[in-house]
Amino acid sequence: MIKGFIFDLDGVITDTAASHYTAWKKMSDEMGWDFDHKVNDKLRGISRMDSIQVILDHNTTSLSEEAKAELAAKKNDLYVASLENMTSEDYLPGAKELLIHLRTEGFSVALGSASKNAIKVLKQLNANAFFDVIGDGNSVSKSKPEPDIFLYGAEKLNLQPAECIVFEDAESGIDAAKAGGFYSVGIGPKERVGHADLRFDSMAEATLFEVKAHFKN
Ligand code: B16
Ligand code: MG
Numbered sequence: 694m695i696k697g698f699i700f701d702l703d704g705v706i707t708d709t710a711a712s713h714y715t716a717w718k719k720m721s722d723e724m725g726w727d728f729d730h731k732v733n734d735k736l737r738g739i740s741r742m743d744s745i746q747v748i749l750d751h752n753t754t755s756l757s758e759e760a761k762a763e764l765a766a767k768k769n770d771l772y773v774a775s776l777e778n779m780t781s782e783d784y785l786p787g788a789k790e791l792l793i794h795l796r797t798e799g800f801s802v803a804l805g806s807a808s809k810n811a812i813k814v815l816k817q818l819n820a821n822a823f824f825d826v827i828g829d830g831n832s833v834s835k836s837k838p839e840p841d842i843f844l845y846g847a848e849k850l851n852l853q854p855a856e857c858i859v860f861e862d863a864e865s866g867i868d869a870a871k872a873g874g875f876y877s878v879g880i881g882p883k884e885r886v887g888h889a890d891l892r893f894d895s896m897a898e899a900t901l902f903e904v905k906a907h908f909k910n
Contacts, residue, residue, distance in 0.1 A: 704862030738863025803846030840873025
């Protein structure tokens with residue numbers, strides 16, 4: 694029986710991909726590196742340091758760990774500054790409605806995000822009250838596609854993975870949910886999240902009615 698929901702943040706609750714893009718692009722331009730939306734899409738769901746590595750590999754460049762950390766910090770400053778413009782109007786369509794519905798029906802809800810800025814994003818959205826547990830980039834050391842962040846959420850909710858549905862927009866996020874024994878809902882195109890148990894093109898279609906009908910809760 695489904696008792697809990699674990700939500701990824703970026704790409705499920707709100708769309709921060711554009712802000713991440715602008716910050717990575719500025720950093721790449723300063724370094725004289727190539728960076729475009731196709732590369733940005735590969736960074737969906739993966740940690741900040743893994744993201745730097747993807748950009749370096751794309752440019753067939755290597756850097757010391759220290760230099761990578763310095764660039765990641767620089768990018769993060771740009772990204773965090775852009776979050777000041779985020780407001781409670783910036784939920785993805787359908788996301789807030791689903792969170793409200795889950796609250797009224799008494800489901801347990803956790804956040805399972807790779808972002809170390811998740812608390813700040815939730816604050817900007819005024820979304821804290823929708824979550825019983827916050828799992829973010831500071832909660833576990835192994836990032837998606839390892840299942841640790843979702844296992845952390847389920848444990849804190851006092852639930853088994855088989856009692857939880859994970860919502861994810863990243864290929865690595867669906868991989869992580871499957872590896873942990875969770876049910877999964879993919880948000881996005883088939884090519885990216887077609888391996889989820891259930892998929893919607895966007896959060897607007899992901900109503901509790903549709904989800905319950907599929908998982909026969
Ligand atoms: P930060 P999610 C992920 O969040 C983003 O999708 C990914 O693009 C980003 O690199 C990662 O968080 C780390 O974010 O630099 O803020 O720690 O999708 O897992 O909610
Ligand atoms: Mg995401």
